[in-house]
Amino acid sequence: MNKIMISPNRYVQGAGAIADVGKHISLLGTKALVLGGKRGIGAIENALSTSLNEHKVQFIIRYFGGECSHQEIARVAEVIKQNDINIVVGIGGGKALDTAKAVAHSAKIPVAIIPTIAATDAPCSALSVIYTPEGVFESYLVLPKNPDLVLVDTAIIAKAPARLFVSGMGDALATWFEADACAKAFAGNLPGGLSTSAALTLAKLCYDILLEYGYRAKLALDQCVATEAVEKVVEANTLLSGLGFESSGLAAAHAVHNGLTVLEETHHAYHGEKVAFGTLVQLVLENRTTKTIEEVIRFCLSVGLPVTLKQIGVAQVTPDKIRKVAEATCAPGETIHNEPFAVSPDAVYAAILAADALGNAYLQKTL
Structure with a gap:
């Protein structure tokens, strides 16, 4: 068996890093689906919008349903089809980020990950953990590649519980x-x-x-x-x-x-x-x-x-x-x-x- 090591294409970390997010995302796509919970998106929405607009990246916002389930992945995938999305931006915690990765894989488009908490190692991985809608572990979805971008603003992380x-x-x-x-x-x-x-x-x-x-x-x-x-x-x-x-x-x-x-x-x-x-x-x-x-x-x-x-x-x-x-x-x-x-x-x-x-x-x- 061969030895294999994989990693995200680009990892960015630092206090205030969110100000540069548009620059990094514009290298990947021109029309983004921003997916995350209300609290996660709310923590960075103003800075995210400013940076995306500055770099001419169009975007729509949709809120995560709460569980990384097959049903949720299918729901979000339909949004991508209906809006000609060419990049997914996942925001928030592990389950929202895993959903963004799974949806991007399904649509065969890049994914950018912006964790607003440092609660799991989900942001960098080529893996989505699938649960039932009731929150019971179901399976691992191994993805063909890691996220194209992981951006971590530590000033935002510091404000989370x-x-x-x-x-x-x-x-x-x-x-x-x-x-x-x-x-x-x-x-x-x-x-x-x-x-x-x-x-x-x-x-x-x-x-x-x-x-x-x-x-x-x-x-x-x-x-x-x-x-x-x-x-x-x-x-x-x-x-x-x-x-x-x-x-x-x-x-x-x-x-x-x-x-x-x-x-x-x-x-x-x-x-x-x-x-x-x-x-x-x-x-x-x-x-x-x-x-x-x-x-x-x-x-x-x-x-x-x-x-x-x-x-x-x-x-x-x-x-x-x-x-x-x-x-x-x-x-x-x-x-x-x-x-x-x-x-x-x-x-x-x-x-x-x-x-x-x-x-x-x-x-x-x-x-």
């Missing part, structure tokens, strides 16, 4: 451990190859940045300011995590996230929050050292990421519930099978409960 930024750290937290598991198993990455040394190095850098700058960045975000620590973590959450996960691979952490979506009480928890707990489950499943597990738990507690089932909404933990999660986590085709050993629902069931017990034990120590 800090919990979203922390959720992004939870998503990024899994990157190195999943990449390492895939490398040990010689498992294929998302573009269908093996990881390069560069991708593994970026995945490890992502983890190192989180440990070094995550706590300071979270405190700065609490004050709605973009410090250099925030710049570092935004890059980790967005670029390094995105490159690391898709060019090295996913393993147990994201599969546990997908399994948790079968429990309706977890739907209020953000993607990265569930992935953070999934990372802890992966570490238990792999029987990682106490030092590594403690390092991850302490990081999670320092920035406010969940380390227990209760913290992601499972107030009443029952064998039946955890069994359902374990079965869904181990479904055929799930990324947990990229681990360098055979995984069973029984093993995952045990790891989830053990991870929850560890999280509760360390949580009690901090109270």
